Amino acid sequence: MIRKSKAHKFGNDINTDDIIAAKYLNTTDRAELASHCMEHIVKDFASSMKPGDVIVAGKNFGCGSSREHAPIAIKAAGASCVIADSFARIFFRNSINIGLPIIESREASDRIEAGDEVQIDTKAGLIKNLTRKETYKIEKYPPFMQAIFASGGLIESLKRKRKK
């Protein structure tokens, strides 16, 4: 994944009610979920997103509910990746399971500002901040997660296992 994209910046402890409020959970329609993504914090967030943009946040991103609607809304809103200082546990595994790339990096979370243009190279393990002319190192997923991710998510990985 090497792609130029714009960063949208959020603070610490962004919870799943912020990402997608409970009142919208009476649907599984991805486009509808995307249209309400982050609206408690940034009213027109969904319309400000361009395909491939990245979300950058502080610590404990995605805390709260187990609702998979949260990473689904983010993915459906067009985000190619979420970068945060740290992630809440269930949000982290849900993202892996649905194939939404997420990267834990304190440095990137600190340094990247709203509107910065970034480029992510997972093979080299680097995030390039083109606006600030900086580079941040990122860790690789453990092999167990890489395997799920390479299949495109948990269900696809299970399907492959079953075919074998």
Add this chain to the structure above:
Amino acid sequence: MGYTITEKILLKHTKEKEVHPGKFIDAKVDLCLGNDITAPFAIEEFEKLGTKKVFDRNRVVLVPDHFAPAKDMKSANQCKVLATFAKKYGVKNYFEIGRMGIEHALLPEMGLVLPGDLVIGADSHTCTYGALGAFSSGVGSTDLAAAIATGECWLKVPESMKFVYYGKLPKWVGGKDLILYTIGDIGVDGARYRAMEFCGETIESLGIDDRLSMCNMAIEAGGKNGIIAPDKITSKYIKAIKNKPRQGFGKIYESDKDAVYAAVKEYDVRKITEPVVACPNLPSNTKPVSRLKNVAVDQVVIGSCTNGRITDMRLAAKILRGKKVNPSVRLIVIPGTQKIYLECVNEGLAKIFVEAGGVFSTPTCGPCLGGHMGILAEGETAIATTNRNFVGRMGHPNSAVYLSNPAVAAATAITGKITHPDEVM
């Protein structure tokens, strides 16, 4: 080197020969759970797998409790997805409205969770069952789909944190206060990715309802699971369950003396001299109740998977008996299950709530997550025995939620301002 209770349960449920924090395992699940919000996505994913049957018809649990009784057509459709799936695949533990309860109050009460079990649920508060000495953890819908199909779930073995409580609990201070105090101390990510093991003499004398309330909120500190080693109180609770769907009393595990912890926290509970309240907008934003006496509220909610059990109802009724809800306040009382509802009726608690001027509702998660049955308008404030007070959690983004134990909530309903129970008794 010894194992913690969490590590022992995980080891027992995997083919691996040893476990250690950070290791990824495929674990067999004893039970998996979904509700009307999370199961529809799980069922979509399950169908994609093209599997003809669920891994075990007795070990899948589906509970429509969040937007149920259905608040609108979309919610009704989601509930129907559960009912249809249960019928199609012969899922035994589908609980229809009228025979149901808030999932985390219902499952222990039905004897569906036993000590030593490994339970996953597509609901973050699945960590509640740790109170019975089970490993239980919240996951997402895709995880649930995989578990329904395979009976397995991938897990990373967590580090454990030990929380030791000693001393006799002061009056009006219970499990809810202990967990709010703890989250206030360590923060909303203080136990992120970790098991929270609660122990010590205070816990050993704590009733099951209070333990369930504590483990329920492990997720609010970022915990993977909350857990309390089973003891006499646990055995008594399990033995008292009638018509248990499963044989036996589970398997008792406890941490080895030389088990390794990422951190140990000790609390002298005598220092928590009064009930603890979490202020908006995080469960960690805690204060002693008397510091908040000028906060006026529009609504009081007593219920939820945190504090909708019979002892919570009894505590609230003790405060409200013979008294009236303040004219400027709406009181909503929601027992956790049909069984608790009936107990409230038989013990005269329902009468106390209604005569005081409160609403007494059928079990639902409704108001806790701003779903239905108690949505806050712009600028309104509530105190609730629920588990989260995030921005807009109970309704309008410009509304506020305080979290407390049932005694404080009931006292507040009487005065209209956040109140120490002693003031109205």
